[in-house]
Ligand code: SAH
């Protein structure tokens with residue numbers, strides 16, 4: 001979501017005559033996009049501003065956007081010396097106005113206002129991270145209020161984009177040579193546009209599965225989506241993937257814990273049994289769907305037995321990869337009021353143990369790819385070798401392969417002959 005916001009802010013600033021540079025040394029204005037999901041991410045902002053201030057004699061203007069900006073607002077000026085303006089998560093369309101105010105001498109400018117009705121969701125080709133991959137936010141905000149999570153506070157309530165607008169964007173991106181779109185949101189399964197516009201012709205048990213079929217019908221090469229909230233993950237989504245080859249065979253379904261007691265305290269609204277039902281349905285698919293997840297260890301009240309349940313759950317699900325996080329109390333969330341009673345030492349031990357179990361399952365999984373053929377979107381020249389290209393497979397694995405740059409932007413067939421810890425290596429077939 002943050003990458004996608006950055007791309008759109010760069011698009012709007014470039015459209016207003018600003019020249020975008022990714023080199024800090026050349027910048028007159030530095031915009032820092034922030035995340036506050038865990039304390040560590042927030043700490044990064046403080047050290048980054050400090051480092052910039054120390055490094056340059058000439059003062060670059062520094063603006064802060066994103067979740068920390070939204071949550072802290074004007075208090076950021078007191079907390080961090082050297083910031084010039086603060087723009088909240090829904091005010092990103094007005095960054096140029098903020099810059100103008102600062103350049104005209106206004107101090108401590110803050111905009112935490114709502115998104116403007118005519119907000120421009122487009123991203124210019126030049127500002128996209130990859131010319132072949134585009135992110136489309138289909139739903140903003142979150143209404144779930146999992147007890148540990150700051151997102152409903154930093155991103156506000158859910159609001160879905162009309163399907164007709166999403167389809168228009170996909171068709172336009174396709175025309176411009178984009179091969180892969182990611183439909184993104186904190187909980188894409190909650191997708192609920194105000195009208196049926198654009199979905200009328202499509203079947204589906206939920207508006208989201210209708211949307212998947214509608215986007216599939218544009219015939220863009222690859223469609224990925226995340227994040228899925230397990231309780232709302234309807235089995236019709238798997239049916240849609242089975243029906244349409246261009247719906248990628250990858251699902252990110254964050255489970256968070258293997259203990260029903262902890263899941264309840266987290267207010268995740270699913271149980272382990274209901275989660276396993278969804279996993280079983282995904283594994284029954286004839287598409288060989290790759291499964292990834294997020295897990296938090298050390299949530300308040302998590303006992304060793306609860307953690308063992310998480311280990312069992314990980315062994316049952318056999319995820320292709322898992323993002324594991326140590327619980328980090330976030331001020332303002334309901335869990336912040338609970339006693340953070342799992343020590344740092346135990347959190348670290350559980351993290352290390354789970355990570356090593358997951359790594360070993362993952363590497364067994366990856367070995368199955370040896371000598372197999374995967375379709376890969378050639379996205380860029382590898383940073384490790386100018387003779388290799390890198391991209392993602394439909395099952396969202398990173399694949400490196402020897403090829404020249406005239407293959408960039410093409411969907412290629414790669415025969416896998418080597419497994420690295422988090423990626424596959426192969427040759428063009
Ligand atoms: N909307 C998604 C993800 C939101 S944030 C979902 O519903 O799962 C991404 C991940 O950060 C979460 O899945 C969770 O694993 C982790 N996370 C969120 N808040 C956290 C906290 N306070 N401490 C540790 N990890 C956290």
Ligand code: SF4
Nearest residue numbers: 142144145146149151
């Ligand atoms: Fe946070 Fe839960 Fe919403 Fe995900 S679903 S963003 S974890 S509150």
